Amino acid sequence: MTVLATLVPLQAVAFGLVALGAPLVVLTRDPLRQALVNGVYGVSLVCLFVVLEAPDPALSMLVVSGIAYPLVLLAAIARVRGEARRRRRLGRARSRPDRSGRR
Amino acid sequence: MSYLPYAVAAWICLVGLAGVATSRNLVHLAVCLTVMQSSTYVLLLSVGYVAGGRAPIFKGAKPGAKAVDPVVQALTLTDVVVSVAVVALILALALDAHRLAGTVDPDGLADVHG
Amino acid sequence: MSRRGRLALLGPALLGLGALLGWGVAGLPAFGHYRGPYGFVLDRIVVPLRHTTNVVMGTTFDVRGVDTMGEEFILYAAVLGVTLLLRSGERGRPGRQAGERLGTDGLRLLGVTMVGGGVLVGLWLAAFGYVTPGGGFQGGALVAGTILLLYLVGGRSAYAPFLAEAALDPLESLGAGGYVVIGLAALASGLPFLTNLLGLGTPGSLVSGGSIAALNWASALAVTVALLTLFAEFLETYVVPLARADEA
Numbered sequence: 165m166t167v168l169a170t171l172v173p174l175q176a177v178a179f180g181l182v183a184l185g186a187p188l189v190v191l192t193r194d195p196l197r198q199a200l201v202n203g204v205y206g207v208s209l210v211c212l213f214v215v216l217e218a219p220d221p222a223l224s225m226l227v228v229s230g231i232a233y234p235l236v237l238l239a240a241i242a243r244v245r246g247e248a249r250r251r252r253r254l255g256r257a258r259s260r261p262d263r264s265g266r267r
Numbered sequence: 268m269s270y271l272p273y274a275v276a277a278w279i280c281l282v283g284l285a286g287v288a289t290s291r292n293l294v295h296l297a298v299c300l301t302v303m304q305s306s307t308y309v310l311l312l313s314v315g316y317v318a319g320g321r322a323p324i325f326k327g328a329k330p331g332a333k334a335v336d337p338v339v340q341a342l343t344l345t346d347v348v349v350s351v352a353v354v355a356l357i358l359a360l361a362l363d364a365h366r367l368a369g370t371v372d373p374d375g376l377a378d379v380h381g
Numbered sequence: 382m383s384r385r386g387r388l389a390l391l392g393p394a395l396l397g398l399g400a401l402l403g404w405g406v407a408g409l410p411a412f413g414h415y416r417g418p419y420g421f422v423l424d425r426i427v428v429p430l431r432h433t434t435n436v437v438m439g440t441t442f443d444v445r446g447v448d449t450m451g452e453e454f455i456l457y458a459a460v461l462g463v464t465l466l467l468r469s470g471e472r473g474r475p476g477r478q479a480g481e482r483l484g485t486d487g488l489r490l491l492g493v494t495m496v497g498g499g500v501l502v503g504l505w506l507a508a509f510g511y512v513t514p515g516g517g518f519q520g521g522a523l524v525a526g527t528i529l530l531l532y533l534v535g536g537r538s539a540y541a542p543f544l545a546e547a548a549l550d551p552l553e554s555l556g557a558g559g560y561v562v563i564g565l566a567a568l569a570s571g572l573p574f575l576t577n578l579l580g581l582g583t584p585g586s587l588v589s590g591g592s593i594a595a596l597n598w599a600s601a602l603a604v605t606v607a608l609l610t611l612f613a614e615f616l617e618t619y620v621v622p623l624a625r626a627d628e629a
Contacts, residue, residue: 175272176271179271179272179275179309182275182279182305182309183275183278183279186278186279186282186283186302186305186306187282189286189298189299189302190282190283190285190286190299190302191286193291193292193295195292195294195295195298198294198295198298199298202298202301202302205302205305209305209308209309212309212312213308213312213343216312216313216316216335217316217320217321217322217323217334217335218312218322218335218340218343219322219324219514220340220341220344220435220437220438220514220515220516220519221308221312221340221343221344221347223344223506223514223515223519224343224344224347224348224518224519224522225308225347227519227522227523227526228347228348228350228351228522230526231522231523231526231527231529232351232522232525232526232608232611232612233301233351233354235529235612235615236351236354236355236358236611236615237294237297237298237358239615239616239619239620240294240297240358240361240362240615240619241294242619242620243362243618243619243620244294244362244365244371246622247365247366251369269411269412269413269414270406270407270409270411270412271412272412273406273409273412274403274406276406277399277402277403277406280398280402281395281398281399281402284395284398285391285395288387288388288391289388289391310406313412314409314415315415315420316412316413316415317413317415317420318412318413318414319413322514323423323424323435323436323437324434324435324436324437324513324514325424325428325434325435325436325584326434326435326512326513326585327585331424331425332424334424334436335415335420336415336417336419336420336423337420337423337424337427337436337437337439337440338419338420338423338440338445339420340437340440341437341438341440341441341445341448341449342448344437344441344516344518344519345441345448345449345452345518346452348456348518348519348521348522348604349452349455349456349459351522351608351611352455352456352459352460352463352607352608352611353455353459355459355460355463355611355615356459356462356463356466359462359463359466359467359614359615360466362619363466363470366470374384
């Protein structure tokens with residue numbers, strides 16, 4: 165079964181960038197750096213969507229990966245680090261699970 | 268060569284899954300989940316692509332011109348926006364677990380008792 | 382099972398999944414040789430039938446309108462889950478505003494100008510969604526994201542109107558519920574749910590698509606307010622207490 169190679173070089177480059185970006189995002193273990201790498205990976209996905217003649221998903225992905233994901237991730241990371249710093253500062257006595265009945 | 272896009276989608280899915288399984292941090296795990304979600308977008312848009320087709324916007328063009336599949340684009344664009352809220356929910360749960368267990372390591376969560 | 386045991390199991394599992402995926406995608410038609418008639422039919426008929434030149438939007442809000450309603454309710458439910466989780470937990474009270482006024486006057490001016498421009502671009506994207514690329518989802522997300530810039534340049538006091546739960550909650554319900562009400566209006570006239578009721582107009586202009594325009598705006602409102610609620614919850618619960626703790 166012979167099929168024509170229908171991949172335009174531009175599309176091949178876009179697919180290659182995305183295939184390269186995904187392991188980079190996963191291999192970045194620090195969440196703060198990973199949020200940044202994820203933003204760049206989102207831009208590479210936008211380029212791929214545009215090259216695949218899909219402007220609407222490209223617009224969605226652009227806004228979401230540029231604004232919404234960084235905010236949500238950075239808020240979570242800031243909170244985790246703030247909590248860790250607070251626990252270290254208050255010492256071992258307060259590092260037990262919080263059961264003050266607030267929930 | 269013609270199956271490269273699908274191979275890329277499968278590769279991204281496997282990479283994301285490996286990241287989820289080996290993650291030591293719940294926030295890192297959430298981002299690896301988004302990588303897995305992006306593999307579905309790549310697959311959907313690759314399936315719908317027509318060689319030589321244009322974008323399915325017909326302002327100024329005849330409605331019969333060769334265009335790519337609009338259904339997969341509709342699925343992808345709604346999915347992208349909705350996945351933000353789902354990942355936010357996952358992160359909120361992860362931070363709740365962090366508050367209760369004192370750690371964001373998924374392996375450390377197993378010791379939380381009711 | 383220990384971590385080492387799980388990792389030892391991961392390798393064969395990934396290989397198995399990879400083989401399954403490879404076998405699956407090998408059965409697809411080659412890239413670019415899209416076979417199915419559904420896409421070609423839609424490309425041909427949506428413009429004459431619904432007068433929307435953006436076939437993707439015509440598909441999203443008319444041909445596959447029920448799917449979009451489901452997606453909007455997923456969004457609504459996820460944001461509902463986040464608000465339930467975060468509002469019942471600890472919440473930092475504003476107190477003194479540490480780190481509020483960011484940077485120089487020039488930076489704040491640039492930020493405020495960008496907010497105005499960004500909101501305008503987002504509204505334009507949402508308004509012309511069914512004519513050119515864009516739509517309620519994209520425009521709504523952009524408006525919500527640009528409004529967030531107000532928090533970065535003006536601090537919490539400038540952003541306070543968008544943190545008020547009393548304003549955001551009813552608007553979100555209006556967006557998600559408005560979609561269903563528009564569909565039910567067709568049902569009340571004896572037609573199937575989500576039938577396109579309003580006049581169709583001329584393709585390529587702002588007055589086209591009938592119900593698609595109304596559904597477009599309903600979903601734009603729903604997405605904007607849902608994302609604003611999400612951002613507000615995250616900022617109030619996770620970021621504001623840190624600012625307070627830094628000054629304590």
